[in-house]
Amino acid sequence: MSKKTMLSRLSMTAALVVLAIHPIASAAALQRPTPPLPPVVKMPPVPILPPMPALQAMPPMPVLQAMPSIPALATPPALPPLPAFPALATLPVFPPLPALPALEPRGGIGFEFVEMPQRDTRRKQVEREVAAGGRLVMLATSSADIRVVTTTGDTVRIAVDLEYWSNDQEWMTTVDEEFDIEVDENSRRITFEPTSMPNLGRQNWFERMFSSRRVSFELDVTLEVPAGTPLTLENRYGDITVENIGGPAHINNTSGAVEIVGAVGDVTVDNRYGDVTATDIEGDLDLNVTSGALTIDSVTGDADITNSYGDVELRNVGGAAVVKVTSGAVTAEEIGGRTRIYGSYGDIVARSIGGPLEIEVTSGSVTIRSARQGVELRISYGSIEVEDVTGDFESRGTSTEGSVRRVSGSLRMENSYGDLLVEDIGGTVVIDNQSGGVTVNGAGGDTRISASYAVVRASRINGALEVEGTSMGVRADDVSGAIDVRTSYEGVTLRNVGGAITVVNQSGSVTVTGLWGEALTARHSIDTSYDNIAFDFPAAGGTPTFQIETTYGQITSDFEGSREERGSRQLMQSAPGASGASITLTARSGSISLRRR
Helix, strand or coil: HHHHHHHHHHHHHHHHHHCCCCCCHHHHHHCCCCCCCCCCCCCCCCCCCCCCCCCCHHHHHHHCCCCCCCCCCCCCCCCCCCCCCCCCCCCCCCCCCCCCCCEEECCCCCCCCCCCHHCCEEEEEEEECCCCECCCEEEEEECEEEEEEEECCCCCEEEEEEEECCCCCCHHHHHHHHCCCEEEECCCEEEEEECCCCCCCCCHHHHHHHHCEEEEEEHHHHHHHHCCCCEEEECCCCEEEEEEECCCCCEEEECCCEEEEEEEEEEEEECCCCCCEEEEEECEEEEEEEEEEEEEEECCCCEEEEEEEECCEEEEEECCCCEEEEEEEEEEECCCCCEEEEEEEEEEEEEECCCCCEEEECCCCCEEEECCCEEEEEEEEEEEEEECCCCEEEEEEEEEEEEEEEECCCCCEEEEEEEEEEEEECCCCEEEEECCEEEEECCCCCCEEEEEEEEEEEEEECCCEEEEEEEEEEEEEEECEEEEEEEECEEEEEECCCEEEEEEEEEEEEEEEEECHHHHCCEEEEEEEEECEEEEEEEHHCCCCEEEEEEEECCCECCCCEEEEEECCCEHHHHCCCCEEEEEEECCCEEEEEEEC
């Protein structure tokens, strides 16, 4: 028997013995009696600990003795002077830098520095001719400068001059083989469209900025049309010039200037990021521009102008004009019809306006010279200067100051926080100006003024004068009609008045001199406090009837009458038999003087 077989049999025998013994051992364990548990032993009680003895006080700390003084440090010896540095050697002269290469345009895309000798610039010219037949001519292109002129005959001719370069030879070959002018025509229209320049494949911004591939091209287009041909142009990234086409035109351009001269018919221009010039237009003109200056001269019809971020100059318009501008100045001169100007953040000048003039502006000044059919003005945060208005003038303003001179009709103004000067108004005057002064010098009708915290001055008023305000002084001279003044905390001075006078003033003086006309027989009443009254009555007016009363003041009179004192009050009234004007003067805490002059 082999050794391996014998070991296997021994292992099997041992396993059988274990299986046989395991149930016998388990049964014996179950029949074995359980021994009794030992009795529980009680622990003796824990004795009570005696109290802790009281802590004794700590003995006092001994007093610290003063530290002995530290001896003063000896002064260190002076440092020896530093040795002088040797002189620097003269730097060598650097050789001059080589000149930068020429700056070449990139066809409206930008500019780049290139080495001209390495460029293989190519040029391609393409021309097309089509019979006009009175049809509309349309040109649609991009990145091109366009020039349109007239020609004799009945042929439309287009010539395209392309100069291009790239370091990508495949692109150069594509342009050379494929660039052309596409022509599409029907019975009503002829359309020219130069082939779009191929791009260099799709590139993100990083590739466009740092790619080694470069493209540069210039595209010039010349379009010749018979006189009177209607024209439509669409372009981007280039300038447009239209000269004496003698027909209507519609132009849509982006990022380029537009100039149109000598069109017959309606002209419409939409432009972005470029200036626009339009002159000698026989028809209506409609301009819509963003970020560009506008110059318009000589339009026989109406002009409708919209612009932002640029100034507008509009002259010699035969019809009506509407100008809307944001962030730009406006100049309008010689406009034949109704003119409406709306602006912000820019000054407005209007001269020789033949029709009604309406202006609305924010944060800008307004200058008007010669408006022949009246003016309506809305303004805030600016100033005004107006002269020579035929018709009425009306304005509403906030935080505005300025002057209005020579208005043939009536004037009405509302304003705040600014002084106003008004001169030579043919009709009535109504002014409401809070927190600002008012001066009226010459009015052909009744004048009514409301103001506060300033001075009101009125002279040469051919009618009645009414002034009302708070903390406002009043100075009036040469008023033909009655005067009614109600104010406070400032003085009132009235001279050369031809009508009845009524003054109610709180804490301010009142002075009246130079009565004439109906004032010599009118009823006058003056009431004030905490200041004096001085009233002069002309000797030519005879002896007026009067009643005077003051508190804490004195009465002085050149006219005879009866006097009475009642405590702090003094009273005086005219003698019996007086006739003519009637005068009532009342002052609280002030004196009164009635003099004959």
